[in-house]
Amino acid sequence: MELEHSKIGRYEFLAEPFHCDFSNRLLMGHLGNHLLNAADFHSNDRGFGMHYLNTINKTWVLSRLAIEMEQMPVAYDRFAVETWVESAKRYFTRRNFMVQNTKTGQVYGYGRSIWAMIDTETRQPVNLLEVRDGLLEDYVEADKPCPIDKESRVKMSNEAQPVGSVIARYNDIDINGHVNSVKYIEHVLDLFPLEFYRDKRLLRFEIAYVAEAHYGDELRFYCETDDDLTYRVRITRSNAEVAEEIETCRCMLRFTDR
Amino acid sequence: MELEHSKIGRYEFLAEPFHCDFSNRLLMGHLGNHLLNAADFHSNDRGFGMHYLNTINKTWVLSRLAIEMEQMPVAYDRFAVETWVESAKRYFTRRNFMVQNTKTGQVYGYGRSIWAMIDTETRQPVNLLEVRDGLLEDYVEADKPCPIDKESRVKMSNEAQPVGSVIARYNDIDINGHVNSVKYIEHVLDLFPLEFYRDKRLLRFEIAYVAEAHYGDELRFYCETDDDLTYRVRITRSNAEVAEEIETCRCMLRFTDR
Numbered sequence: 001m002e003l004e005h006s007k008i009g010r011y012e013f014l015a016e017p018f019h020c021d022f023s024n025r026l027l028m029g030h031l032g033n034h035l036l037n038a039a040d041f042h043s044n045d046r047g048f049g050m051h052y053l054n055t056i057n058k059t060w061v062l063s064r065l066a067i068e069m070e071q072m073p074v075a076y077d078r079f080a081v082e083t084w085v086e087s088a089k090r091y092f093t094r095r096n097f098m099v100q101n102t103k104t105g106q107v108y109g110y111g112r113s114i115w116a117m118i119d120t121e122t123r124q125p126v127n128l129l130e131v132r133d134g135l136l137e138d139y140v141e142a143d144k145p146c147p148i149d150k151e152s153r154v155k156m157s158n159e160a161q162p163v164g165s166v167i168a169r170y171n172d173i174d175i176n177g178h179v180n181s182v183k184y185i186e187h188v189l190d191l192f193p194l195e196f197y198r199d200k201r202l203l204r205f206e207i208a209y210v211a212e213a214h215y216g217d218e219l220r221f222y223c224e225t226d227d228d229l230t231y232r233v234r235i236t237r238s239n240a241e242v243a244e245e246i247e248t249c250r251c252m253l254r255f256t257d258r
Numbered sequence: 259m260e261l262e263h264s265k266i267g268r269y270e271f272l273a274e275p276f277h278c279d280f281s282n283r284l285l286m287g288h289l290g291n292h293l294l295n296a297a298d299f300h301s302n303d304r305g306f307g308m309h310y311l312n313t314i315n316k317t318w319v320l321s322r323l324a325i326e327m328e329q330m331p332v333a334y335d336r337f338a339v340e341t342w343v344e345s346a347k348r349y350f351t352r353r354n355f356m357v358q359n360t361k362t363g364q365v366y367g368y369g370r371s372i373w374a375m376i377d378t379e380t381r382q383p384v385n386l387l388e389v390r391d392g393l394l395e396d397y398v399e400a401d402k403p404c405p406i407d408k409e410s411r412v413k414m415s416n417e418a419q420p421v422g423s424v425i426a427r428y429n430d431i432d433i434n435g436h437v438n439s440v441k442y443i444e445h446v447l448d449l450f451p452l453e454f455y456r457d458k459r460l461l462r463f464e465i466a467y468v469a470e471a472h473y474g475d476e477l478r479f480y481c482e483t484d485d486d487l488t489y490r491v492r493i494t495r496s497n498a499e500v501a502e503e504i505e506t507c508r509c510m511l512r513f514t515d516r
Contacts (some may be wrong), residue, residue: 016291016295017295017298017308017433018291018294018295018432018438018439018440019291019431020432020433021428021429021431021432022428022431022432022473023433024433027429027431031275031493031512033274036276037274037275037276040275050275070280075433110325112275120264141381160305169278169448169452170280170447170448170450170452171447171448172280173279173280173452174275174276174278174279174280174334175275175279175280175281175282175333177280179405180276181276182276186429189428189429190427190429191429193428194427194428194431194473194474215280216452232472256434258312
């Protein structure tokens with residue numbers, strides 16, 4: 001069958017000055033947003049995106065995201081995000097990303113993600129190979145390399161220490177009434193002092209989304225580390241009605257010396 | 259003289275899904291970011307932007323910003339920001355904005371801003387009409403309408419009540435080591451509960467930037483209101499070394515019933 005679109009989508013972005021940190025490099029939260037946008041554009045253009053799923057009461061749910069960057073774009077750099085479906089099984093699909101400077105061709109880094117699909121009424125998982133007669137499978141591109149490790153199972157001991165908390169506010173909440181996936185990245189990176197970022201830069205960020213948090217929830221952050229370069233962070237939610245802490249995300253951060 | 263560029267710049271943006279709030283409308287902070295980007299592109303393209311100013315140790319300083327929106331773009335709307343210099347005096351210039359749906363032509367709203375220029379070494383104001391022999395004046399476009407009120411002098415009584423505080427963290431800090439202008443907008447909007455936004459929408463937002471805040475500063479928010487639609491917010495900064503609270507911004511918010 002002739003596909004209407006290429007398997008790999010390519011979308012161009014600008015590292016906007018107000019999206020950069022004190023070192024003039026793009027903030028990881030904003031990069032995460034660009035990857036999610038690229039995923040959204042790619043799937044919408046090919047007929048299995050949110051625009052179509054909304055009409056059949058289904059939705060994509062991001063389960064995991066891993067980003068590993070050799071370098072971060074500097075303010076005003078133009079970069080492209082390429083994205084493609086690496087594999088598609090009944091209950092999850094893998095989508096990868098490549099981030100490239102559009103002028104020099106330099107590859108800044110890669111991303112990996114895992115998505116499930118649910119029915120928005122029953123909240124139950126949907127067999128994503130049945131959507132549009134398995135259209136997603138037609139777009140699987142298994143040969144393009146994504147030379148970073150797959151997401152790890154972030155294992156946490158009971159030694160993780162409480163390191164902060166925030167209340168989910170207006171700007172945190174998306175159209176679904178949930179804390180926006182990108183906001184978790186920002187809140188986790190805000191746990192580290194600015195001084196820390198002067199010596200270190202974030203090489204790899206992984207996040208596993210476990211349960212949704214809502215407006216007014218208190219998000220609590222628990223952190224453990226093996227050395228001064230690798231950190232694991234558990235985020236829990238609780239609120240006035242449900243005081244019990246429920247795990248909402250789990251992250252792994254790997255830094256490198258600048 | 260023939261100008262190399264038109265006086266009015268026009269830049270297209272997308273209301274990105276993760277930049278929208280629970281009601282699927284673009285968040286004011288992200289709109290503010292788009293306006294500041296448009297200002298930046300317009301001035302850089304015409305030779306009096308930050309790219310040039312960096313080479314002569316000068317910089318633009320945003321003094322005031324007012325945004326008034328009849329409507330906010332919905333997720334995936336494509337919109338254009340037009341921007342132009344309304345006037346240029348020795349120590350400040352006025353720059354206006356129009357926000358328009360690119361498909362329907364509908365004007366969503368307008369913005370106004372006031373900018374000064376300083377020397378980055380002495381931190382003293384610079385006569386901006388002397389930069390590049392008054393190039394800025396050549397681009398003044400006094401005739402294009404901007405049918406919203408000019409910024410008001412936000413007058414606050416001593417009745418303003420403390421309504422919250424945040425510590426300036428990694429994601430708040432820009433390349434200059436200051437709290438990013440857009441982040442103040444977000445922090446102020448986070449003072450209002452989500453329930454409030456279900457009945458009301460933000461019609462006009464004004465902010466006057468008074469003094470810079472830095473990493474680790476505690477930002478405290480003081481609010482007063484005449485009715486349930488108009489709010490004035492003072493933001494102060496203080497820290498371990500300087501416990502005295504110094505005003506950093508002053509805002510006015512006008513809401514309207516949805």
